[in-house]
Amino acid sequence: MTLRRLIGLDTGAERYAYAVDPSSGYVSAQKIPDRWISTTCGYCSVGCGMFIGVKDGRAVAVRGNADHPVNRGALCPKGLAEHHTIDADNRARYPLLRRNSAMTRIGWDEALATLVTEEFYTLGKLVQLGLGTPNYDGNTTLCMATAVSGYKRSFGSDGPPGAYEDLETADVVLLIGANIAENHPILCSRLRANPAVTIIVVDPRVTKTAMLADLHLPIRPQSDLALINGLIHLVIEHDLVDHDYVAAYTTGFDVLRESVREYTPDRVAAITGLTADVIYRTAVTYASARAAFIAWTMGVNHSTKGTETVNAIDNLALITGNIGRAGAAPFSITGQCNAMGTREAGFTSSLPGYRRFESEADREALASLWQVPVERIPSARGLAYPDIVEAVLERRIRALWIIATNPIVSFPNLGALQQALESLEFLVVQDGYYPTPTSEYAHLVLPAAIWGEKEGTYTNSERRVSKVNRAVAPPGEARADFDIFLHLAQALSVRDELVPGWQTPADAFEEWKRVSAGRLCDYSGMTYAEIERHGGLQWPFPPGTDPRETRRLYGDGRFETPDGRARLLPTTWEPFPEAPDAEFPFVLNTGRTVEHWHTRTKTGKVPILERLSPSAWVEMNPRDARRLRLRPQGRVDVVSRRGRVRGVELRMTETVAPGQVFVPFHYAEANANQVTQSAFDPISREPNYKQSAVRIERSGGAV
Numbered sequence: 001m002t003l004r005r006l007i008g009l010d011t012g013a014e015r016y017a018y019a020v021d022p023s024s025g026y027v028s029a030q031k032i033p034d035r036w037i038s039t040t041c042g043y044c045s046v047g048c049g050m051f052i053g054v055k056d057g058r059a060v061a062v063r064g065n066a067d068h069p070v071n072r073g074a075l076c077p078k079g080l081a082e083h084h085t086i087d088a089d090n091r092a093r094y095p096l097l098r099r100n101s102a103m104t105r106i107g108w109d110e111a112l113a114t115l116v117t118e119e120f121y122t123l124g125k126l127v128q129l130g131l132g133t134p135n136y137d138g139n140t141t142l143c144m145a146t147a148v149s150g151y152k153r154s155f156g157s158d159g160p161p162g163a164y165e166d167l168e169t170a171d172v173v174l175l176i177g178a179n180i181a182e183n184h185p186i187l188c189s190r191l192r193a194n195p196a197v198t199i200i201v202v203d204p205r206v207t208k209t210a211m212l213a214d215l216h217l218p219i220r221p222q223s224d225l226a227l228i229n230g231l232i233h234l235v236i237e238h239d240l241v242d243h244d245y246v247a248a249y250t251t252g253f254d255v256l257r258e259s260v261r262e263y264t265p266d267r268v269a270a271i272t273g274l275t276a277d278v279i280y281r282t283a284v285t286y287a288s289a290r291a292a293f294i295a296w297t298m299g300v301n302h303s304t305k306g307t308e309t310v311n312a313i314d315n316l317a318l319i320t321g322n323i324g325r326a327g328a329a330p331f332s333i334t335g336q337c338n339a340m341g342t343r344e345a346g347f348t349s350s351l352p353g354y355r356r357f358e359s360e361a362d363r364e365a366l367a368s369l370w371q372v373p374v375e376r377i378p379s380a381r382g383l384a385y386p387d388i389v390e391a392v393l394e395r396r397i398r399a400l401w402i403i404a405t406n407p408i409v410s411f412p413n414l415g416a417l418q419q420a421l422e423s424l425e426f427l428v429v430q431d432g433y434y435p436t437p438t439s440e441y442a443h444l445v446l447p448a449a450i451w452g453e454k455e456g457t458y459t460n461s462e463r464r465v466s467k468v469n470r471a472v473a474p475p476g477e478a479r480a481d482f483d484i485f486l487h488l489a490q491a492l493s494v495r496d497e498l499v500p501g502w503q504t505p506a507d508a509f510e511e512w513k514r515v516s517a518g519r520l521c522d523y524s525g526m527t528y529a530e531i532e533r534h535g536g537l538q539w540p541f542p543p544g545t546d547p548r549e550t551r552r553l554y555g556d557g558r559f560e561t562p563d564g565r566a567r568l569l570p571t572t573w574e575p576f577p578e579a580p581d582a583e584f585p586f587v588l589n590t591g592r593t594v595e596h597w598h599t600r601t602k603t604g605k606v607p608i609l610e611r612l613s614p615s616a617w618v619e620m621n622p623r624d625a626r627r628l629r630l631r632p633q634g635r636v637d638v639v640s641r642r643g644r645v646r647g648v649e650l651r652m653t654e655t656v657a658p659g660q661v662f663v664p665f666h667y668a669e670a671n672a673n674q675v676t677q678s679a680f681d682p683i684s685r686e687p688n689y690k691q692s693a694v695r696i697e698r699s700g701g702a703v
């Protein structure tokens with residue numbers, strides 16, 4: 001209990017209690033900070049408010065902000081040890097250039113001049129604020145693109161409609177492919193503040209989140225679309241439809257009704273592996289609720305059927321009127337601390353401010369705000385991340401600039417990516433750490449400041465914009481990404497034209513307020529000071545908005561489509577790509593664990609997290625393990641048509657079903673993406689990370 005209070009966390013999973021060893025000294029006597037700087041956690045999209053403790057110019061501690069509306073003082077194990085990421089010995093400190101195969105230290109002017117004189121075409125265009133560059137994409141395509149595409153198709157715009165408060169007020173919370181106990185731990189605390197809620201978890205594994213549920217649906221891999229269409233079928237058949245809502249605010253109901261006719265409970269049971277009774281109970285529980293909330297994460301997005309699954313989720317919420325009010329929303333939980341950033345402000349899936357590439361009016365509005373000719377605003381999105389990699393393989397792209405992402409660990413089908421990066425004439429890697437698995441391929445390394453060393457805002461899943469602040473100086477000559485971009489604009493002689501007078505992130509924020517004004521993601525009433533004072537402000541936030549008010553989208557039933565109505569869209573379940581067969585009989589599922597962050601450049605250097613989770617493992621059902629005569633804790637290889645992950649620890653556990661295995665993707669040295677496949681959602685282009693056919697072999701004759 002003391003430990004739990006110490007870490008301010010009570011997610012119901014005992015393991016967290018062990019995550020903090022008081023003797024490891026988060027605030028030891030020698031490390032009492034002289035001052036505390038308020039900021040927002042730099043890991044996940046929950047967006048917890050915290051303070052960084054600074055002593056003698058070094059970050060020595062963190063603590064939760066008790067007044068913050070998101071976390072009310074609590075932090076998860078990663079957040080609690082976050083100051084260790086700043087001081088790690090593998091920080092990138094100086095620009096480095098590859099000369100005769102060795103990396104040599106150079107100055108910033110030379111580093112940026114190198115870029116320019118190399119006629120770094122893609123980069124040059126990209127730096128011109130994205131104007132005219134087609135080939136620009138964000139890590140979000142590995143993560144949120146599916147939710148974005150789904151929302152745009154259903155509602156006419158991106159933007160998760162609900163608020164975290166809904167977790168506390170909903171009667172029913174349906175979590176689909178979202179393991180919040182590991183990946184958004186503080187959301188569990190919000191859920192636990194709602195004793196009346198019925199929690200339904202849809203996940204092929206018995207995750208820690210499933211253990212918190214009233215009803216767990218251990219669905220077969222990627223059969224969610226069949227399940228949701230089956231729920232819609234039952235809701236319509238039993239007349240649990242909110243007819244007034246459907247009539248007033250949606251289009252397409254008749255087509256939807258026809259499209260779900262064949263999703264009878266028996267057929268859906270056969271596809272999903274669930275019983276017809278459980279499917280029926282889920283439909284009735286959801287549709288009879290006063291307010292029902294659906295939250296989903298990567299179990300939905302990481303799929304070739306992801307966008308359609310999001311549309312089916314939106315359909316279910318719309319026909320039951322579960323959107324735009326307290327406790328009711330179809331809500332995509334986002335991933336990183338600022339996963340919303342490239343969505344709202346970037347050039348990836350939309351023009352800044354959720355403007356549409358294809359809308360002439362939107363392009364004109366942007367051109368006039370920026371005072372540039374409209375022809376310079378692209379009229380279609382460029383290549384998406386996997387298509388950029390494809391273009392590199394086909395030598396249509398010769399140079400690449402990778403910023404704040406580590407694809408050698410995180411991109412699917414590693415072999416193909418390695419081939420692509422090796423064939424580049426020039427690769428720039430701009431990262432806070434060095435070396436990283438991706439920087440091994442770089443010609444030029446640019447050292448970046450990280451969380452704790454720079455200023456700006458993050459937007460969390462509930463569209464809450466929170467402030468991040470600089471507590472300490474970056475190491476060596478590392479610079480904030482923002483400063484690198486300004487320096488580059490200078491080197492390219494476009495600074496006065498495109499970023500006139502900009503010195504600090506506050507200048508970009510002021511322009512962004514103007515660019516977002518009147519849009520769904522309206523920031524125009526915000527100021528850094530007000531954001532700070534309230535622990536974050538939710539958009540839309542035009543001037544005059546009450547900062548304490550909980551903000552939701554579509555409360556008035558008006559959507560961002562041309563006719564203002566939400567679209568009910570028919571969807572079709574299909575089997576996932578690469579079904580298991582005799583040679584590769586298991587479905588490989590990949591994902592996360594609470595202790596680690598993605599490619600482990602950060603958490604791999606935090607002693608307590610490393611001690612808890614030092615190496616990769618594969619989870620397998622005991623029945624399969626016995627059949628293959630594998631011993632618990634023995635070493636195995638995970639093999640697919642594309643590659644082999646060697647020497648992974650075998651964990652026998654009933655939490656995975658027979659015929660499935662699960663491997664975390666955090667470990668570069670046992671990289672799960674050596675075996676995942678190059679299959680992508682046709683609409684969002686997001687990778688299908690959650691299903692690949694593999695077999696499991698004993699490693700090198702060892703047991």
Ligand SMILES: Nc1nc2c(c(=O)[nH]1)N[C@H]1C(S)=C(S)[C@@H](COP(=O)(O)OP(=O)(O)OC[C@H]3O[C@@H](n4cnc5c(=O)[nH]c(N)nc54)[C@H](O)[C@@H]3O)O[C@H]1N2
Pocket residue numbers: 044045078143176177178179180182183184202203204205207219220221222223224297298299300334335336589590591592593594595596597598690
């Ligand atoms: N500790 C920690 N927290 C993180 C991160 C981290 O790296 N570490 N990363 C952050 C980021 S960027 C993201 S995107 C989020 C991701 O958060 P989550 O999406 O919760 O994480 P995952 O573990 O990738 O996948 C979630 C679940 O999907 C399930 N799943 C697999 N296949 C299917 C399926 O066919 N149907 C259904 N219904 N479920 C399926 C998996 O079994 C898994 O439990 O976490 C964020 N938080």
Ligand SMILES: Nc1nc2c(c(=O)[nH]1)N[C@H]1C(S)=C(S)[C@@H](COP(=O)(O)OP(=O)(O)OC[C@H]3O[C@@H](n4cnc5c(=O)[nH]c(N)nc54)[C@H](O)[C@@H]3O)O[C@H]1N2
Pocket residue numbers: 139142143144298302335336403404405406407409410411412430431432433436448449450451481590591592597598599600601602665672673676689
């Ligand atoms: N098999 C499998 N693969 C997956 C997933 C999965 O579930 N299964 N999940 C996918 C998802 S959802 C995601 S989000 C991706 C994540 O994949 P990545 O984005 O590749 O993961 P990170 O480790 O977060 O990489 C961030 C990089 O930026 C660096 N960095 C940190 N802060 C800064 C900064 O301020 N500036 C700069 N310039 N660099 C910085 C870090 O050191 C690190 O190298 O992985 C995807 N890959």
Ligand code: SF4
Pocket residue numbers: 041042043044045046047048071074075076077078079080183184185186187
């Ligand atoms: S829940 Fe997410 S935002 Fe909160 S402390 Fe943990 S990692 Fe940071």
Ligand SMILES: [Mo]
Pocket residue numbers: 142143144335336
């Ligand atoms: Mo993500």
